Amino acid sequence: MTSIKDIPLSDLDPSVQTRFQSGEHFEVFDRLRAEAPVYFHETTQYGPFWSISKYKDIIEVEANPKVFSSDAAYGGIWIKEQPKDTIRKSFMTADQPEHDQQRKVVNPIVSPSNLNDMEQKVRDIVTLVLDDLPLNEEIDWVERVSVEVTGRVLCELMDFPVEERMDLTTWSDIVNTDVDAGTEITDEYVKLEKLKPMIIKFKELFAERTGMPPQNDLISMLAHSQETANMEPQQFVGMLVLLMVGGNDTTRNSISGGLDALNKFPEEYKKLRENPELVESMVPEIIRWVTPVAHMRRTALEDIEFHGQQIKKGDKVIMWYCSGNRDPEVIEDPYTFKIDRKNPRQHVSFGFGIHRCLGNRMAELQLRVLWEEILKRGWVIETTGEPERRFSNFVVGIDSLKAIIRKPE
Amino acid sequence: MAKIIFVDHDGTKHEVEASVGSNVMQAAVDNNIEGIDGDCGGMCACATCHVTVDPEWFAKTGARSENEESMLTFLPEIAETARLGCQIEITDELDGLVVHLPIEQF
Numbered sequence: 001m002t003s004i005k006d007i008p009l010s011d012l013d014p015s016v017q018t019r020f021q022s023g024e025h026f027e028v029f030d031r032l033r034a035e036a037p038v039y040f041h042e043t044t045q046y047g048p049f050w051s052i053s054k055y056k057d058i059i060e061v062e063a064n065p066k067v068f069s070s071d072a073a074y075g076g077i078w079i080k081e082q083p084k085d086t087i088r089k090s091f092m093t094a095d096q097p098e099h100d101q102q103r104k105v106v107n108p109i110v111s112p113s114n115l116n117d118m119e120q121k122v123r124d125i126v127t128l129v130l131d132d133l134p135l136n137e138e139i140d141w142v143e144r145v146s147v148e149v150t151g152r153v154l155c156e157l158m159d160f161p162v163e164e165r166m167d168l169t170t171w172s173d174i175v176n177t178d179v180d181a182g183t184e185i186t187d188e189y190v191k192l193e194k195l196k197p198m199i200i201k202f203k204e205l206f207a208e209r210t211g212m213p214p215q216n217d218l219i220s221m222l223a224h225s226q227e228t229a230n231m232e233p234q235q236f237v238g239m240l241v242l243l244m245v246g247g248n249d250t251t252r253n254s255i256s257g258g259l260d261a262l263n264k265f266p267e268e269y270k271k272l273r274e275n276p277e278l279v280e281s282m283v284p285e286i287i288r289w290v291t292p293v294a295h296m297r298r299t300a301l302e303d304i305e306f307h308g309q310q311i312k313k314g315d316k317v318i319m320w321y322c323s324g325n326r327d328p329e330v331i332e333d334p335y336t337f338k339i340d341r342k343n344p345r346q347h348v349s350f351g352f353g354i355h356r357c358l359g360n361r362m363a364e365l366q367l368r369v370l371w372e373e374i375l376k377r378g379w380v381i382e383t384t385g386e387p388e389r390r391f392s393n394f395v396v397g398i399d400s401l402k403a404i405i406r407k408p409e
Numbered sequence: 410m411a412k413i414i415f416v417d418h419d420g421t422k423h424e425v426e427a428s429v430g431s432n433v434m435q436a437a438v439d440n441n442i443e444g445i446d447g448d449c450g451g452m453c454a455c456a457t458c459h460v461t462v463d464p465e466w467f468a469k470t471g472a473r474s475e476n477e478e479s480m481l482t483f484l485p486e487i488a489e490t491a492r493l494g495c496q497i498e499i500t501d502e503l504d505g506l507v508v509h510l511p512i513e514q515f
Contacts, residue, residue, distance in 0.1 A: 056450070059449050059450065059452050059454055060452065062454055063449070063452040063453060063454040063476070096479060100479055100482055100483070103483050104482060104483060107483050107485060108485070110485060111485035111486065112485055112486065112512060112513060345446055345448050345457070346448060352448075352449045352452065352454035352455050353452075353454040353455075353480075354476075354479050354480065354483075356454070356455055356456075358483070361513075
């Protein structure tokens with residue numbers, strides 16, 4: 001097989017999913033950053049697009065939403081073009097002013113007072129999940145911990161029946177299935193069909209919340225706001241999917257990826273056990289390391305010169321977060337997982353600008369509480385193999401990670 | 410140089426000297442002022458340098474740009490004199506500027 005360094009840049013498609021599974025995508029982006037940080041790929045599996053691979057250039061694109069649109073009307077945030085009638089609309093796929101209006105509706109979920117209330121609830125959930133784990137026996141960390149913690153927290157945030165939490169994970173996974181992965185979900189129509197139970201369930205909850213006094217959960221917030229009380233079908237699905245996936249798959253994969261990273265850098269794991277207060281700076285480092293969302297797409301609304309390149313109106317522009325987070329110009333020694341970085345929150349995993357992740361602090365909270373509780377128990381969690389990575393260039397998924405919990409005397 | 414006074418949520422004051430032409434976020438980061446993260450490096454793109462300007466000084470800090478307005482609107486709680494530190498350029502006129510820090514940045 002030709003190695004990545006020998007492929008001419010013009011033949012290199014950075015979106016190839018299998019490279020995201022093997023880790024070879026990092027080599028592709030190392031080359032792009034070094035040789036052509038703003039590069040127009042003429043032929044890829046998704047047709048032509050620009051790759052933005054450097055940290056600072058990514059922020060520059062994000063800070064200019066007037067030129068670089070996220071609107072569903074031009075293709076939204078997806079690298080693959082979607083059939084118009086299956087597009088999920090939300091504030092993530094809207095420009096201003098709609099974006100600001102809709103985002104404001106759910107913003108109170110991350111208010112300091114709500115985050116404060118959530119901390120104890122997250123701690124109770126984490127305790128419940130950890131109490132149930134066997135020692136000295138191989139378990140699947142993804143299934144037993146990552147899925148359980150994030151699923152239960154999401155139930156709390158949505159006031160969704162906790163005994164039905166697996167549905168949230170299932171639906172979230174359907175949404176994030178790459179239609180080219182060779183599963184039964186071969187296109188967006190199949191996906192929408194499979195999401196029907198989700199739509200029914202959320203309609204039911206939405207109607208129920210509409211009839212109740214406003215309360216502090218995401219569905220109630222949507223149901224009681226003028227902006228979102230009467231969403232058309234594609235927006236209804238879009239909003240709920242956004243909150244569900246945003247609050248589920250990404251943090252799930254950070255929990256799994258964090259354990260993998262600690263096992264790959266045993267010195268760091270040792271440092272953590274000896275200095276549990278490092279959890280605080282380890283959490284953003286996990287989020288950088290994992291980069292749960294590998295890219296986002298924008299569409300140029302006008303011709304623009306960008307770092308010497310001519311981006312044309314209508315061009316598709318991909319910001320590769322996974323590359324920005326390995327940019328040595330900004331992140332020292334980017335291929336090393338270091339739990340005590342000086343500026344650990346310096347990473348692009350949450351995006352920047354008006355579309356910056358709404359739940360960033362909620363994600364950090366879950367990771368922090370989980371690791372605090374693990375360390376309190378004096379556990380050492382050893383992975384027993386490589387993570388099973390998902391076929392995707394978008395959500396960096398870990399579907400399975402085997403591990404054994406030990407408690408040294 | 411201009412003097413900038415950062416007031417913590419609990420009232421503690423931190424006085425720093427900042428160069429004219431720099432900005433409030435940079436002055437905070439350079440002096441390790443806790444509560445100012447400045448994750449995006451001053452591009453008005455993350456809102457982690459959110460400060461509340463002392464009302465007496467607010468007019469002198471200039472007007473919010475449209476982008477800044479957007480970034481501020483989705484902060485959980487904002488005061489009338491809220492600004493993003495990176496968008497306040499330090500001028501001679503701002504010598505003595507007082508800004509208040511939030512409990513935590515979002």
